[in-house]
Amino acid sequence: MTVLVVGASGATGRHLVTQLLLKGNNVKIIVRSNENLPKFWSEDKNLEIITASLLELNEKELIKYTSNCDAIASCLGHNITFKGIYGQPRKLVTDATKRLCNTIKNHAPSSPIKYVLMNTSGNSNRDLNEPISFAQKCVIGLLRLLLPPHVDNEKAADFLRTQIGQNNGYIEWVAVRPDGLINEEEVTEYESYPSPIRSAIFNAGKISRINVGHFMAELINDNELWHKWKGQMPVIYSKTSISNS
Template sequence: MKALVLGATGGCGAPCLLRLLERGVEVTVIVRSADRLPAAAKGHTKLKVVVAPEGHLALRVDEFAAHLRGADAVVSSLGHNLTFKGVYFPPRMLCVDSVRLICDAARQLAPSTPLRLVVVSTEGVDRPDGADPKRGLLERLLLSVLWLLLPPVGDNEAVLPYLHTEASANPHVDFVAVRPSDMVDGDERPYSVFATLQNGIFNAGQSTRANVGAFMADLVTKTEVWTKWRNDCPQLLDDTKKAA
């Protein structure tokens, strides 16, 4: 099996990368610098590192497609750096523009089996089918204010609607958009995955980044997990009571 990973140096992408390599997946990563890759991945025989100093969004679709060719899956665990530059300077639409680039490249390659696209989404976005519990007025107002003031919020929230539309129009891509709650660092711990949101931003749960990475790796490598959540947007939450 082959996979392309974007965001492989991040808190969710790095553990996902390591689990994919442990399972014998041939992984290509596109990074600005190889120095920040996890130590256990450096020099791995199954890993191909593509260094793009200006970022993958600087690549043309055909250039990106060349790195995607032959892959069965793509993992995008991208996110904005929580600095003034990271929040307010380009690339302001990093997440959704990356998903768009992946989908355009998939159209160009036209694989016989749809590409498995796994992305990190946000609990700030609702299921397109309306199955999530209705948010309260204050929560909706706060999300609107955050959307206006913080470009990364709008970027993250745009990914799922784009994928929902694209999945029905692009026969070469299927997706799973993982919606964690408040993310924290730490080792893997028990977690559960739910079809609908279990909490809002005022009563947020907890999602360990290593758990998110592990679940994304399962989506890539385990057919039963992929089949269950294909073209869906599950929420992942740590089982804090079990861990205690």
């Protein structure tokens, strides 16, 4: 299995890459800089590091990097700084998703490519009737006005839902919605649900970044799990978070 990962240098992307390598995948990553990457990555023969800005690559380069991939995973996100939140590119996740998916369609693979998008539990799946309280709707409305990254996450998932859809011959997708992210060193037990089982705003659960990376790697490698969730937006929680709800 050959997997392209974008956003690999981020806190969750690092875990995803490591989990994919542990499962024996051939992994390609596109990063703006190879500084501060885990040291052992440069020694792994199954990892190819491509130093480039994803949104600045031309179509020929994108085809080169995606044409032999079985899956593409995005852990892209905005840095939690003023520039990262309000600076350009404001639609980093959406634009990357569109470019990668359009490139896949242009080179028309013989079998569908898996696209796994890391999203957020604060984004509802509008294919389902997910109940949201009036208070949470108000807060989400404010986030849309004040925080461009939230809108970016919504539009990226909406592109997969509405433009790629459920019956695309070239792309199958899953948008993973972790709840409150925390740091842990080991994979622990976690569970996935079609929709949130608690309020992402007023009663958020927790999920470790390593668990998110593990779940995304499992989706890519486990066909049974993939068929369970393809075309959906599963929400994941650590089991301890569920028991404390």
